[in-house]
Amino acid sequence: MNPSNIVLSLSGVHTHIGAYHILHGVDFDVPAGQVTMLLGRNGAGKTTTLRTIMGLWAAQQGSIRFKGEAIGGPGVKLGTPDIAQRGIAYVPESMGIFSDLTVKENLLLAARGAQTVDDLDTKRLEWIFGLFPALKKFWLYPAGKLSGGQKQMLAVARAIVEPRELLLIDEPSKGLAPAIIQNLIGALRELKATHTTILLVEQNFAMAKALGDQVAVMDDGRVVHRGAMAELAQDEALQQRLLGLSLAAHQ
Incomplete structure (x- = not known):
């Protein structure tokens, strides 16, 4: 190597x-x-x-x-x-999301340089929504009310809301x-295609x-x-x- x-x-x-x-x-x-x-x-x-x-x-x-x-x-x-x-971003087994905050607020917290949604990279956010459409659908829902699979998607989305090496x-x-695992495999494959190391x-x-x-x-x-x-x-x-x-x- x-x-x-x-x-x-x-x-x-x-x-x-x-x-x-x-x-x-x-x-x-x-x-x-x-x-x-x-x-x-x-x-x-x-x-x-x-x-x-x-x-x-x-x-x-x-x-x-x-x-x-x-x-x-x-x-x-x-x-x-x-x-x-x-x-370097870390997605723990516990997922580490903030249950009382909305999907939007969880992603904003993970974006170090963003104060509001307007500060987020619009193209990157749309790419994340393409990977995990449920996050767009439940954008204003408290994260604690998401299903297990949706919480996992949010945990990964938080890790990639800004480019990470x-x-x-x-x-x-x-x-x-x-079926959710297959969706997750597809999302991680797409992430790998962007030359992100996992x-x-x-x-x-x-x-x-x-x-x-x-x-x-x-x-x-x-x-x-x-x-x-x-x-x-x-x-x-x-x-x-x-x-x-x-x-x-x-x-």
Whole structure:
């Protein structure tokens, strides 16, 4: 892999949360303009990895570099807002939307330079409405009244309301109906076509196969496999060994 094409690089990352040692030397790279899947069984450390990248938890050892600049690791004093300012957006599993605010107000809050809707990039807003038509329909609804799928769409829309170089998305399909998942896959494909780089944690393996270019598989706080997603998708024995199940069973 060409080092100049790497947007995000984790090297030897260890994270402790209280008395617990969660990440044990995590190593992987995220190439520009691609979707990198972060897979693994529950409790493998995937969410901790995303939160460590964002500075929500500190990396006690190792380094996290974004476009060549250290953003995490011993001696790095960047807070989460500083990391976000560099062009990284995070969509947590909890979605993190403000339930009492409207769809419009949620998007305005996420647009750092906008005070009113008139300050938003009209073309970009229409593009987001094209990806997620429900958001236009429910523009003035409190976000808490949206369905689960609509809330997930809003969470992703907030992350992309301004151009971002890297999106970290944690299990976007969790609890969603199959038809909504297909819509989400289509939206993420369109986003990928704009050369946005995505690091995606996902338990839905059909979605992983549909979207992923690269894959890193975690187990017990370590990366135990790195490679092309297409190769993992075609190797059922490897899927069974790494993940305990087969992609073929999740078509």
